[in-house]
Amino acid sequence: MSPLPPFAAVVLAGGRAARLGGQPKPQLDVGGRSMLDAVLTALDGAAPRVVVGPPQPVPDGVRLVREQPPGGGPVPALAAGLAAVGGTEVVAVLAADLPFVTHALVGELRERLTGDGVLVVDDTGRDQLLLGVWRTAVLRTALQGARPHTPLRAVLSPLAVRRYRPPVTxxxxxxxxxxxxxxxxxxxxxxxxxxxxGGKAG
Incomplete structure (x- = not known):
């Protein structure tokens, strides 16, 4: 089996988490570590790892950038993240509030990357748009001209996307x-x- 190509990672860590008291959601603790730390651990091996969101603690070696305009939604956040990953051909795109995502799952997605991208489908059949692996150049092209607050689903819908429903123990x-x-x-x-x-919490 040929080795997987190198990959970068973009973690979307914005939003005010109004329903959680306005606290920075990625920094909330689940199981003894922040949710952001859990996601970054699952992305171990990605280079660079880029977090997009307001000022917040990130580990050494992780780059923190801000979308423009701040609070403009996932589309400008993803664009800001992609601008920071350089020429890496493959990029994992994850939300920062996935405390149970695993390194193994990221590897399974990378193995299944065909066409423009591959994303996880949950047990209800819903696409998890912020749990996938993509061709970096394709995402950049798809985002061109998209306005703030444009739904991410609308930007991704024209792409050739493979869907993966991982087994859940x-x-x-x-x-x-x-x-x-x-x-x-x-x-x-x-x-x-x-x-x-264990089971579905969200």
Missing amino acids: AGVPAPWTDCDTPAELARARAVAAGRLP
Whole structure:
């Protein structure tokens, strides 16, 4: 089996998390580490790793950039991230609030990259737009001319996208589990602490 090509990573870490008291959501703790740290760990081996969002702590070697205009939504955030990854041909694009995403899943996506990109489909059949691996140049072209607050789905819909529904082991949280509400955050923390069986928290 031929080695996988090098890849970069863009993590979208913006938003005010109004439903979580306005706290910086990526910095919230789940299982003893911030959700952003969990996502960056899953992206180990990517170079560069770029976080897009407001000023916040990031590990050494991770670049932090800001979308323009600030708060303009995922489309300008993704554009800012892609501008920072240089000439890398492949890029993983993830949300920063995926506390149970794994390095293995990122590898599975990289292995399945055909056409323009590959993204995860959850157990309800919903595309997880911020859990995928893409051809960098294709994404840059798709984003050209897109205005702030344009839905990311509209930008990605013309692309040749492969969909991957990863197997989920009983008792293990689904990798697409996110934390948008206090209830989802509380459930994710309980699952991480072993107080609840794994499963969908978001």
